[in-house]
Amino acid sequence: MVGMAGLGTCTILSNRNTYSSVGSTNRTYAILLRMSAYRVFLSSTFADFKSERKRLRKVLPLIGVHLDCAEQRGDEGKPLLATLEKWIDECDMVVLLLGSRAGTTSDTGERWTRKEVRYAFQKNKRVFAYLRETPTESLSLVDRDKEAERDLDSLLTDIKEKLAVIPRFKFGECCKLTAMVIRDVDRCTRELEAEAYGNSFVQEGTEG
Numbered sequence: 001m002v003g004m005a006g007l008g009t010c011t012i013l014s015n016r017n018t019y020s021s022v023g024s025t026n027r028t029y030a031i032l033l034r035m036s037a038y039r040v041f042l043s044s045t046f047a048d049f050k051s052e053r054k055r056l057r058k059v060l061p062l063i064g065v066h067l068d069c070a071e072q073r074g075d076e077g078k079p080l081l082a083t084l085e086k087w088i089d090e091c092d093m094v095v096l097l098l099g100s101r102a103g104t105t106s107d108t109g110e111r112w113t114r115k116e117v118r119y120a121f122q123k124n125k126r127v128f129a130y131l132r133e134t135p136t137e138s139l140s141l142v143d144r145d146k147e148a149e150r151d152l153d154s155l156l157t158d159i160k161e162k163l164a165v166i167p168r169f170k171f172g173e174c175c176k177l178t179a180m181v182i183r184d185v186d187r188c189t190r191e192l193e194a195e196a197y198g199n200s201f202v203q204e205g206t207e208g
Helices: 027-036 049-064 079-088 112-122 136-141 146-163 174-207
Strands: 009-015 035-043 065-067 093-098 126-133 169-171
Touching: 035 079, 035 112, 035 174, 049 174, 079 112, 093 112, 093 146, 112 126, 112 146, 112 174, 126 146, 126 174, 169 174
Parallel strands: 035 093, 093 126, 126 169
Antiparallel strands: 009 035, 009 065
16 A cells, blocks of 8 residues: 555445346345445555456456546545545455555654554454565565565464465466455355345245
């Protein structure tokens, strides 16, 4: 995550399919809920994930997923932290891209990526993390600052404690990353849709 002039954060909007109406008020509510857009907060450092984000912007719309990038939205007239927390509050999922950089620090000295991740877990968001392995010939992407390296190792340790699986991909494998993100976002979207549709039946039975 970097300053507002070059944010590495995006919001992905995924259109929901609609169920056929059954006439019930609760089911109609569920239908309208599905017709709105699922939101995915995409967190990463900026410079070293430029090509990955570019590929996601091109491919995801082809499957009915819309990207709303933070660098295009601006700061919405609020402090950066408040803006990021607002976007996380509004999202259904968080996609986290991890590489060899720890990212920039906030005015408190904490890395922006860590702030985003901690807040997402505090809000019980569904988080999907992907770790890019850096080959020897690409060591220029690696933070050589010892403090930055420790911060990155600490972040990875915390994430591994919370997530059972963190898929890996290699530098330059944008297609592989895109396929994994599409797979996980689509699966989560279907689960959320099933929950919303199932809850409508539970509410209907209770009221009946």
